[in-house]
Structure formats: structure tokens, C-alpha cells
Amino acid sequence: MNKSELGLGTWQFGASYGFWTDQDQSASRAVLRLALKSGIIHFDTAPSYGNGLSEQLLSSVLQPRNTLHVASKFMPKTPDLVRNDVLKSLRRLKTEYLDILYLHWPSSALTMKPIMSAACSLIKEGLVREVGACNIPLSYLAEWEDLPLTVLQIPCSLLWVRSMDQYRRYAFDHGMRLVGYSPLGLGLLGGNHSGAPDDGRKNLYVFRPEAHVQFRSLLDELARLAGRKGCTSAQLALLWARSQGFSTIVAGARNKEQLSQLLQTSNLELDEEEKSLLDERARTLTCCAPSSWDNYFGHRW
Secondary structure, three states: OOOOEEEEEOHHHOOEOOEOOOOOHHHHHHHHHHHHHOOOOEEEOOOOOOOOHHHHHHHHHOOOOOOOEEEEEEOOOOHHHHHHHHHHHHHHHOOOOEEEEEEOOOOOOOOHHHHHHHHHHHHHHOOEEEEEEEOOOHHHHOOOOOOOEEEEEEEOEOOEOOOHHHHHHHHHHOOOEEEEEOOOOOOHHHOOOOOOOOOHHHHOHHHOHHHHHHHHHHHHHHHHHHHHHOOOHHHHHHHHHHOOOOOEEEEOOOOHHHHHHHHHHHHOOOOHHHHHHHHHHHHHHHOOOOOOOOOOOOOOO
16 A cells, blocks of 8 residues: 655644644754654645744755755735745745645635636746645636646545545546645544643534544544554554555654654555544544534634
């Protein structure tokens, strides 16, 4: 079974949206140094992660950049502001170009195609190598098929499998790569948070009464299978994500110990029985989310 490339996500390095408010910057730099030493070359960030802090931390460690692959994002504004926002990210990252520029979230209050066209125009300028979309409903993509979008980023997590098959099919049919984020479910799949943490995660649907029983059932199954396999629940959750056929899975780590654990999934294999059992638990849990939700945060921008 082929496993996706492992990339490092950096949301946890910069507090935003009520998450990761107590992250230590020295620990963040230690994670980045270990990632480089271990051969990770794909790094995913965004201006909204700590109001630019995540991008600045990346630049403090990823110099010289050489063959590293850096992706950042932009929030929808007017088309003429896209370039300015990207230039700000480039200055924080101390680089001349982004390998991938993602639309972070769509907005139903704006006409999105001119905004995406403005992002794509940055390819000709050499400021961006590729343009993609993150958290994007498939209905938007149908309107953008004449634009040179090459990458989609969506959740690849046992907490959320709704529409995953449709995205896989769309990406295959249109020659696009899939990048998955949050394979550890914002840290909830490690088995340490059966109850709601006292941060932004407490608002996730898995802590609603109608979903919490199924969430606990998923955690129990992860713990059982991990014990049988001789690994941790977090490793098993990441291994499941890396078996889903995405090109890259972006995982976060708040310290070196967490990253070291995740790196060991390169030496593990998930058999078909284990994958099938986890698939079933994930589908059952996701069915408990409100039908109007198209991501596990419940955002409809």
C-alpha cells in the first residue's frame, strides 16, 4: 500500500481562531529543525496562523530554502488585493516565490472567480508556482475549470470523511493533486481528549451529544488496533490518512517528541482489515455531523 508524502503543517505555531494559544516558539523551531533533519521538504503555512507568526518562524529556520516546498494561503478579498497579500507573505517567508498558493476559504459574499483569476496571474509573474484551493465546495470548482488550478487541500481525517470519495474522483478526473490536512483531528485522535478541551476544539461537532458516543467509539477502536499493532493511536490515525491516496498529508506537531512519533509511520503498514474497520468508524461518526456542514469546523464562508 503506497503511503502519501508526509508534510509539516504549521498552524500550531501561531495562535489563531482560539487554537494553540500556549505554543512555545523555541519548541516550534525545534520541530522545524527536526523536520529538516528527517527529510521533510513540504511545509504548509498561512498568514492567519498567528497573524504572520507561523510564516516568520518558518523563514527563521528554512534558510537557505534550496529544494524545500513551501505553501501558503490567502483569504478572499478584492482581486487587486491578492497580489499585495502574497507579497506580504513572501516578505515574512524571506523567499521570492511560493510553490503553492491556496485560497484558504471561499466566501459566499464575494464573486470568487475574479479573485482566483488574480491569484493565477501571479504564476506568470513568477511569484507563485501553482495555485490551489483549500476547503472549497465542489460546486465552486465546476465554475473554475478554465483556471490553472492544480492542487486541492481538504481534511483527511478520521473525524471527517464526508465527500472524500467525490473529491478524490474530481481530482483524478481533472489531473489535480490532493493534499490532506489535520490527519490527527487537531490532536483529538491521540486518545488524550475524550472530553472537550478548553479551547476552540470544544466547538467541533464530535463533542455534541449526538456525535460524542461515536467519537468515543472511534477512539476506543484506534486504541485497540494500535495496541495490537504496537504503535500509538496518533500513529495509527496518521497511517490511515497516509493510506487514502493523497499526494501529501500535512500533519502538525507542537514539539520534537510528537514529530518523532509521526515520522515513525514511514515504517508501519496498515492492513486491509484495519483500514476497513477505521473507515467504518469514520463514516459512522461523520454521519453525526449536521447535514449542512461541508467541513468539520462547520464554516460556511
